[in-house]
Amino acid sequence: MMFVLAAATALYSPATLAHQQKLALSKVVVNPRTDMLEIMHRFELHDAEHAVKEIFKSDADIIQSLETQAQFAQYVYARFGIYKANGEALDLVEVGFEIEGKHFWVYQETPLPDSLEGLQVVHNALRDIWFAQSNTVNIEIGDKIKTLSFTDNTEVLSVNFTQ
Template identity: 60%
Template sequence: MLMAQLAAAHQIKAAITTVLFNTHTQNIEVMHRFNLHDAEHAVKALFDKKADILGDDKTQQQFADYVAARFELLDANGAPLQLKSVGYEIEGKFFWVYQETAEPPNLQGLTIRHNALRDLWPAQINTLNVEGHGDIKTLTFRDNVELLSVEFDAQH
């Protein structure tokens, strides 16, 4: 019974992303965390059956580029913020992808698209936390949800 529960628990396709407003650098930092097991399966389906995310830097870069292409931050007027890649790493059982951009002045809110792995697995759930700009706000991308938005209080 326990093994069945563990197997079922591993079948959940989910990723966590943090969008952090860093007051020290005045940047918006984006940190995507994927289960390494899911990333291993994804690269084989997306790129090549022999793709090796653990041992091949090229595959790691391809996966990071794939994530970046499916993630977008838009300002309150719908203009995209230009995110740049900061890097990626394997840490324990996770694959991390990092991006950042300068925080625009007078940012009143964000509209976000987060489709990483959702084209591969329709049941994929991408949870996103916005931190450092008022209360933490959590968005959940699942099913047919393409865009979600957060608004910021005027005093932040």
């Protein structure tokens, strides 16, 4: 009985719950060979494990189930968008997803616009289930790197490349 109590205490201790980072990092880069904007979203696998149980069902398994992985990727695709400075949406293509080590990756791409003065970005993945979720987007265009941080109630952030 003591072992069960000790195990239960360990499972729900603050140190155990602290594994959730509630951080995601996305990178938007130009591939000069293909003239595409490539988008790579990196989620902590531990966060994704907890998220799929809240978003889909309590027995969802992002590690073992390809179906759950695909569902999570669709969830991310639906909550991320890039727009030209004038508000015109860029048509994002779903490229795929994978587990790599302690991370779950989701990939998208879109043709590079003819003129790129700036971008508007929306990144709400996991922010609809955890207020503390922080999504950072690094945008690399040429030699310029711009960072956007989605926290609290932030819905849309913009970058300008002409300055």
